[in-house]
Amino acid sequence: MPHMTALLGKDLNCSIARSLEVLGEKWTLLIVREAFRGRTRFSEFTDSLGIARDILANRLGTLVEYGVLSRRPYREEGEREREEYVLTPAGRDLLPVMAAFAAWGDRHRPSESSPTVLYENAGSGELAELRFTTAEGRILDLADVGTRPGPGTDPV
Amino acid sequence: MPHMTALLGKDLNCSIARSLEVLGEKWTLLIVREAFRGRTRFSEFTDSLGIARDILANRLGTLVEYGVLSRRPYREEGEREREEYVLTPAGRDLLPVMAAFAAWGDRHRPSESSPTVLYENAGSGELAELRFTTAEGRILDLADVGTRPGPGTDPV
DNA sequence: ATCCTGAGTCCGAACTTCCTACTCAGGGGT
DNA sequence: ACCCCTGAGTAGGAAGTTCGGACTCAGGAT
Numbered sequence: 001m002p003h004m005t006a007l008l009g010k011d012l013n014c015s016i017a018r019s020l021e022v023l024g025e026k027w028t029l030l031i032v033r034e035a036f037r038g039r040t041r042f043s044e045f046t047d048s049l050g051i052a053r054d055i056l057a058n059r060l061g062t063l064v065e066y067g068v069l070s071r072r073p074y075r076e077e078g079e080r081e082r083e084e085y086v087l088t089p090a091g092r093d094l095l096p097v098m099a100a101f102a103a104w105g106d107r108h109r110p111s112e113s114s115p116t117v118l119y120e121n122a123g124s125g126e127l128a129e130l131r132f133t134t135a136e137g138r139i140l141d142l143a144d145v146g147t148r149p150g151p152g153t154d155p156v
Numbered sequence: 157m158p159h160m161t162a163l164l165g166k167d168l169n170c171s172i173a174r175s176l177e178v179l180g181e182k183w184t185l186l187i188v189r190e191a192f193r194g195r196t197r198f199s200e201f202t203d204s205l206g207i208a209r210d211i212l213a214n215r216l217g218t219l220v221e222y223g224v225l226s227r228r229p230y231r232e233e234g235e236r237e238r239e240e241y242v243l244t245p246a247g248r249d250l251l252p253v254m255a256a257f258a259a260w261g262d263r264h265r266p267s268e269s270s271p272t273v274l275y276e277n278a279g280s281g282e283l284a285e286l287r288f289t290t291a292e293g294r295i296l297d298l299a300d301v302g303t304r305p306g307p308g309t310d311p312v
Numbered sequence: 313a314t315c316c317t318g319a320g321t322c323c324g325a326a327c328t329t330c331c332t333a334c335t336c337a338g339g340g341g342t
Numbered sequence: 343a344c345c346c347c348t349g350a351g352t353a354g355g356a357a358g359t360t361c362g363g364a365c366t367c368a369g370g371a372t
């Protein structure tokens with residue numbers, strides 16, 4: 001069972017491609033979304049997503065393997081011990097990915113009930129949004145943001 | 157050829173799921189990444205990604221269909237007219253998605269050559285980063301950001 | 313001892329992706 | 343006019359994934 005993700009597009013020098021190696025398979029990001037919604041158990045994931053159990057077992061395995069989720073034993077009142085899956089710090093660092101997808105979907109594929117999730121400063125309850133900012137915190141308009149080659153670029 | 161994307165997880169009330177319907181298939185986000193890198197032509201995409209031509213044709217078609225790319229005719233010196241694929245405004249709005257994946261990959265799956273792309277204010281060249289901010293522009297630490305149900309949540 | 317349940321595994325059918333070969337629309341060369 | 347060339351596909355079969363249902367296994371409950 002070598003598991004061997006397919007090395008998409010040979011370009012492992014790209015951090016987007018490296019992220020997609022972990023997160024880019026069907027269902028993976030929806031599993032992560034459910035984890036952010038507080039689901040932890042195998043049956044919670046199958047019930048909320050309708051994913052086949054073998055695929056779920058496989059995806060949970062790779063997410064654990066890559067440190068997005070961790071397995072943790074739990075025991076329910078009068079049940080035997082089982083494992084649940086909780087977001088690690090690396091998993092919680094996917095919040096911007098979730099927020100970016102959600103913002104794009106809200107803007108460009110709206111449904112009747114548009115934003116289902118908002119972000120806030122957990123301490124104060126102030127609303128928060130994912131934006132590009134300068135180092136000093138000035139919010140930039142997305143249209144003004146450009147890219148430039150970083151230090152890790154191949155010097156070809 | 158009904159094209160019928162699989163309605164992942166029945167939950168179309170989720171903007172993440174709706175985004176993934178367009179963007180979640182294998183190769184799609186790498187094609188978008190290449191589009192941000194300035195590629196526009198069929199052969200540029202096959203050359204840089206190594207994707208099979210039939211899959212590329214299919215993905216470009218759905219990206220056009222959903223308004224992420226648009227087809228535009230071009231004519232090279234002494235060649236016949238062909239079509240190229242350029243990001244629409246909706247496509248350019250995927251920059252936060254790209255940046256979020258890139259940041260996660262840089263942090264959690266680093267390679268020797270870590271950040272290959274940086275973001276900047278296109279006018280001034282000041283560095284920019286994708287962060288959660290309050291309405292007034294105070295940058296929040298990711299660990300302090302939480303979620304709350306938005307107005308579009310099912311009132312169940 | 314037997315039943316029950318959550319969490320899997322197994323397996324064959326259905327669907328995707330991959331790879332190679334073919335097509336098609338012009339433009340250029342002769 | 344005819345043939346060759348190239349970019350951009352399409353076609354078709356092999357290989358790889360996903361799906362859904364049946365099976366397993368480890369306890370605890372009865």
